[in-house]
Amino acid sequence: MSTLTIDERVHRITERVRSRSTEATYRQCDQKTRYGCRDSRQCSHCNVLAVDLGCGASWSDSDGGWDAHSDWSDR
């Protein structure tokens, strides 16, 4: 069980993701067009690869925050 707060845990994740080279990951990504590329540097690759290779910074802000559209659409 982690003794860190949620904030600290998320911060730690962010730091680790940032420490990886997203550009290098992008160049090596042989499926980079599978989900469409949003610009010349960003790879919007599948969730698993984004996690595994640390290219999470590629997720577009236009996808919305996790709270933006999540909770209300239907009951």
Place this chain on the structure above:
Amino acid sequence: MDAVTTAQPTAASALPTPAHCLRASDGRLVEYSPLQLLVMQSTPLCNIDCAYCYLPDRQNPKRMRMETVDAVYSDLMTARFVGKQFTTVWHAGEPLTASIRFYADAVRSSHRLAERGCKVVHSIQTNATLVNDDWCEFFKESAVRIGVSIDGPADLHDRNRRNRSGQGTHSRVMQGISLLRRHGIEFHVICVLTRHSLDHPDALIAFFASIGIQRLGLNIEEIEGANRVSSMSVPDSADALRRCLVRLHELAAKEGIVIREFDSLRRYIYSGRYGRVNVQSLPFGVVSVDVEGNYSTFSPELLTMRHPRYSHFTFGNIHQEPLSSMLDSSHFRSVYSDIQAGTNRCRTTCEYFCLCGGGAPSNKAFENGTFDSAETTYCRLAKKSVIDVVLPTIESELEIRLDEGNSLVAITS
């Protein structure tokens, strides 16, 4: 009104998040969110009668007039809170009880926003019981996005999603889904989780996999509006939900089903932009317009609701005043003040704040009686439980990779 952009940190260790302010007529600066979601109630009428529905007035056959639709989009042509894109969702009743022609005209009406460089995406959330070939042709022609409400296999779905004669609607929903498939129309599914369904995660995923669903949203039954009692209001719900979510997470990954709650949180964390403000807690992030043109903001569930403390959440009518004029309404100011106070309570009392941003104001009002409050059952179930499932998964993935540093270099270099 003047638009002002500032930078304002929202959580202790979070990155500064751009904030936006509008100046009200009395000179006050009011923080707002750019419009992300426009909820339009084409009709309050629903042809079925789900046990957990929060919407009042579901037998009211009124239809929104096209003059109301035009008035909304005309107003948005010059509104300061409109950015480059937003979604219009037709909701708060069963949208398919209105006519195809209505939506065709409404979509056309929204096209004027292109003149200001704004794209409007239309979305319909339907129970699918009224889908026919004509609707399918319209969906294809108009590129309207479709979401279908179905709660899993018949025995789970029909417990709550029934017609007014008390009969289950599952078979009719499946007919609608078959038609959508036959026409090659993509759609996502929203499934409401009740206390009963929490014990059946395997059956849920097996069913959705069997009908080829790839995108699944989970709504947890809430106490809200007309739904005064929730099956989730029992002591073991939190534990049962957590067990269910863990199992759904595991099974969905195997079946290639993307679950909205997990996926969007993962994206949010991996974006490195966590800590930004909660759109439901700021005006204009979500704007809701009812069948008569009355408008509201903050949580979309507030539209058409009555409340003992706040009376109502209508801040104006589009036929009488522009949306931005709500900033000058004393009722709006009172509601917003309480919502801000509630968000501050969350900020100082809840360690999940950095990923949540203050919860849902509607749940605070209906569960706690006031917006100026913090935790709700909804928070515990729909927010904290999801975070508790997803966060360790991400940490595990990263730690595995960190332990295998040489492999990572080999992959990326």
